[in-house]
Amino acid sequence: MPRVGLTAERLTRAGAELADEVGFAQVTVSALAERFGVKVASLYSHVRNSQDLKTRIALLALEELADRAAEALAGRAGKDALVAFANVYRTYAREHPGRYAAAQLRLDPETAAAGAGVRHAQMTRAILRGYDIPEPDQTHAVRLLGSVFHGYVSLELAGGFDHTPVTAEASWTWALDSLDALLRERSAS
Amino acid sequence: MPRVGLTAERLTRAGAELADEVGFAQVTVSALAERFGVKVASLYSHVRNSQDLKTRIALLALEELADRAAEALAGRAGKDALVAFANVYRTYAREHPGRYAAAQLRLDPETAAAGAGVRHAQMTRAILRGYDIPEPDQTHAVRLLGSVFHGYVSLELAGGFDHTPVTAEASWTWALDSLDALLRERSAS
DNA sequence: GGCGCTTGCCTAACGCATTTAGGTATGCGC
């Protein structure tokens, strides 16, 4: 019986792919073992348990998202940065629905802090630099942006925007235009 | 062995309570049977399977939410209606986190259409009557409102707004003020 | 009050996922 060469990272990546294919909730130790042509128990040498595996996938997704967002933000400011950043989230969720669902996993605070969570917070705040909004409004604005991005993407992914002549694209653009106008309104200048 | 008097409705209500106590994901046929002091198989006379049970809980939550929202909207218009409606969602999610999670369950289209989903859509649109927004902007606005409500509540419930001096309350009020201003801006008048 | 019938709840059994304990053999370093 040849050695497959499992590692925690390979399992995590394969788990992420599996999540995109069949949904994060359907990611199971058994399914992953089958995908590698290996017995279930073998995975427990590399991953503590099912929860550990899911946490790793969540952290991978958060990392990937943060990387994409950082690249999108580079060299942009103002509305340009806002739109680019927002589109990273939306595109990632559409391309990788399973990973996006994984990123929503409730992590215990230390795990979240150790991961890319901090980078996300910093980047959202960075967008607002172009709008020059004083505290505490800046924190309010960070939360509003996060809510709109996450809320819109969730509802769209859940199919909430189907069955209407008005496209999800158009509403997305409208929402971003509105947010931009709103932030300019709240600017200190 | 005395008859307990199980019905689908009693199971659904108990399931909803259980969801609020331990989380929707932890609502299981076994746990529910134990709560009634009854063997697991007995539930299958009243509920088709685990999925059916979860669907019933989701529909109950959607119904309750719609009822509360309808009551909040009665006799209100404009920003008053907006704030009241938004607070119904937020308060419900805080009081009944398990039920709120249940309401997010992916339902097949016919089930969703038969339930309270339509009422929710109609009520969100009703809020906008006070702002007199023409189509297609009205649809865009409906989606933006839904995104903010759902997104904010989700993030707050996930603990995303802890660990800062700025309270979640203040940001919520700020967000609603901003939405009101934005909608007045887009009004046809 | 006794009779039968519906049906609420039961026991028994199977399938599948998770997890642990302990065995085997592979292939790297010497």
Added chain:
DNA sequence: GCGCATACCTAAATGCGTTAGGCAAGCGCC
């Protein structure tokens, strides 16, 4: 070519979901 670490295995326990079939509770009827 040898030894050792360890990658992967078998075996077995546990727990949840689900189905099939049985017993008796309590209602309706006389």
